[in-house]
Amino acid sequence: MNDARLSGLAVNPAAPAQVLLKLLAPEHEDTWSALAGRRASFPEEVAAAIVAHPDVRVRKALARNPYVEPEVRGLLVDDPEWIVQAWLAGRPDRNRPVRPLPDRVIDRMLTTYDNDCLSELFSSRQIPFRVQLSFARHPLAAVRRYALNVWGSLTEAEQAALLDDPDPDLRAAAQNTVRRRRDEDDEAVTERELGTLPPPRNHWTTHLLVNCRLPRTVVDWMMNDPDRDAAWTLAHNYSTPPDVVASLMEHPDPDVRRQLACRDDLPPALVRVLARDPDPQVRTEVSLRPELSEDERAAIDYVVEPDRHTGVPWEPHASAPADPAVSAAHARSRHPLLRRRAATDPALPTELVTLLARDDDAGVRLRLAHHHPAAPSDLLLDCYLSHPGPDHHRDLLTEHPNFPTADLGRRFATADTPAERHLALLDPDLAPDAAERLTHDPDAAVRAGAAAHPRLPAPSLMALLDDAELGAHAAANPALPTTVMRDLLS
Structure with a gap:
C-alpha cells in the first residue's frame, strides 16, 4: 500500500521539489521508475539530482521518459554509462510520436558516441531532417560522412564539396556513393553481381532484382520463374522492358497488377486497361496516378475503404517535407484518398485545414486530427468520439493542444x-x-x-x-x- 502511494506521489504534478528529492533516496527505490520515467516536468534541482544520481536505473528511466521535454532528457548526453547513452539514443516509446532532440545534444552524440548507440539514434527519428542536411557542412569529417545518407537531397554544391573533401576516406566514400548509384543503373554490373542463374536467395540479390537495372537475360529467367515474387518484382522494377510490362497486364495475381498500376512509366494505353481491371484495389491504385485529371479519376470505379490509419502520427521533422503544391492539389481533389494524403501534411495552410476539417470523408478528418498542429477543437472531439482505432491511439488526440476541455x-x-x-x-x-x-x-x-x-x-x-x-x-x-x-x- 505505502509503496503504491509513493509511486503516485512521484508523478503528482504539484509535489514540491523537497518531496521529490526525498523520493530519490535508496529507501524509496520502488518509486524511481515512476518519478524519473513518467513525470512530464521536473523542478530544476530535481532534474539535476536525477542526472547526477548514483544509481543507473534512475538515469535510464529519464533517458526513455516519453513525456518530458527532450531538452531534459538531453541533460544525460554525457552520462558515463554506455547503457544510459544507448537508452537516450533510442526511441522513448513506439506508441507515441517522438520529439527531436536538441541540435546541440545530437551534435554531442555524433562526436562522442559509439556506432551501436548511433545506430539507435539514426533509427529513432530523433534527428530532424534539416539537421541531417547540415551534416554536409560539419567541421568534422566523421559527421560529414553521415550526409551521404541523404545524398539525393543535398545541393549540387554540397555533393561536389563532399566528392572533393579534404579527408581521403570521406572523399572515397562519397565517390563510392556516386559509383554505387551509377552501378545500380548498369546492367553489366547487376549481371555480374548476381552471378549464375538462379542467384542465391539473400537480401543482396533481392535488392538487385527489385531495385537495380536488369539485363534481358535476368528478365527472361524471371519470366519463366513460377515463383509469384518474380512476377511482382518485374512489375515493380523500374527497368523492366515495355513488352514484359505489357505481358504482365493479365497476370492472375492482383498484387502484380496493382504494382503495375504504380509504375511511373506506364503508358496511357495500359493505364486505361488497368482502370477497367476486375480487381477493385487495382482500379483504385490507378485512380491515384498523378497524370490523371479529376474527371479521369472520377470515371474509374475505385473503392474507398474505411480509414484504419489510427497509428502514431508521422514525425514530419525526421523526413523531407511534402511538396506544398502537391499537398494543395490533393487537398482540393475530388478523390477522398488523395485528400487523406493531404491531411497528413502538418504544414498544410490554414485555408486548407479549414476545408478538410469539414470533409465528408471520415478518413480525411481523422488524419487531419492526428497530424496537423492546427486541427480545430471540434474536429478533435468528434474524431475522439468516432475513433476506429485502439484506445492508446484515440487517447493521443486528447493531448493535442487544441483539444477542448470546457464543459x-x-x-x-x-x-x-x-x-x-x-x-x-x-x-x-x-x-x-x-x-x-x-x-x-x-x-x-x-x-x-x-x-x-x-x-x-x-x-x-x-x-x-x-x-x-x-x-x-x-x-x-x-x-x-x-x-x-x-x-x-x-
Whole structure:
C-alpha cells in the first residue's frame, strides 16, 4: 500500500521539489521508475539530482521518459554509462510520436558516441531532417560522412564539396556513393553481381532484382520463374522492358497488377486497361496516378475503404517535407484518398485545414486530427468520439493542444461508454459531486482518473488514500495538501 502511494506521489504534478528529492533516496527505490520515467516536468534541482544520481536505473528511466521535454532528457548526453547513452539514443516509446532532440545534444552524440548507440539514434527519428542536411557542412569529417545518407537531397554544391573533401576516406566514400548509384543503373554490373542463374536467395540479390537495372537475360529467367515474387518484382522494377510490362497486364495475381498500376512509366494505353481491371484495389491504385485529371479519376470505379490509419502520427521533422503544391492539389481533389494524403501534411495552410476539417470523408478528418498542429477543437472531439482505432491511439488526440476541455464534465460525466466518461475527467471545472461519483465508476480507468482529479472533494480524496485500488491515484492528485505528501513519506 505505502509503496503504491509513493509511486503516485512521484508523478503528482504539484509535489514540491523537497518531496521529490526525498523520493530519490535508496529507501524509496520502488518509486524511481515512476518519478524519473513518467513525470512530464521536473523542478530544476530535481532534474539535476536525477542526472547526477548514483544509481543507473534512475538515469535510464529519464533517458526513455516519453513525456518530458527532450531538452531534459538531453541533460544525460554525457552520462558515463554506455547503457544510459544507448537508452537516450533510442526511441522513448513506439506508441507515441517522438520529439527531436536538441541540435546541440545530437551534435554531442555524433562526436562522442559509439556506432551501436548511433545506430539507435539514426533509427529513432530523433534527428530532424534539416539537421541531417547540415551534416554536409560539419567541421568534422566523421559527421560529414553521415550526409551521404541523404545524398539525393543535398545541393549540387554540397555533393561536389563532399566528392572533393579534404579527408581521403570521406572523399572515397562519397565517390563510392556516386559509383554505387551509377552501378545500380548498369546492367553489366547487376549481371555480374548476381552471378549464375538462379542467384542465391539473400537480401543482396533481392535488392538487385527489385531495385537495380536488369539485363534481358535476368528478365527472361524471371519470366519463366513460377515463383509469384518474380512476377511482382518485374512489375515493380523500374527497368523492366515495355513488352514484359505489357505481358504482365493479365497476370492472375492482383498484387502484380496493382504494382503495375504504380509504375511511373506506364503508358496511357495500359493505364486505361488497368482502370477497367476486375480487381477493385487495382482500379483504385490507378485512380491515384498523378497524370490523371479529376474527371479521369472520377470515371474509374475505385473503392474507398474505411480509414484504419489510427497509428502514431508521422514525425514530419525526421523526413523531407511534402511538396506544398502537391499537398494543395490533393487537398482540393475530388478523390477522398488523395485528400487523406493531404491531411497528413502538418504544414498544410490554414485555408486548407479549414476545408478538410469539414470533409465528408471520415478518413480525411481523422488524419487531419492526428497530424496537423492546427486541427480545430471540434474536429478533435468528434474524431475522439468516432475513433476506429485502439484506445492508446484515440487517447493521443486528447493531448493535442487544441483539444477542448470546457464543459466536458456536464456533457459526458453520465455518458454510456467509459471512453466518453473519461472525457469528463479532462474538464478542469468538473463538478466535485461528479468527480466523487466517478470514483465509483464501473470502469477501472475512469475510477483512477477521478481519484486523481483536482476537483475531487477533500474528504473523498483523503479517504481514498487508504483505498487498496485507488490510493496511488489519490496520491497523484495535485489537490493533495503538501503536509499530507510529507506525511506519506514518514
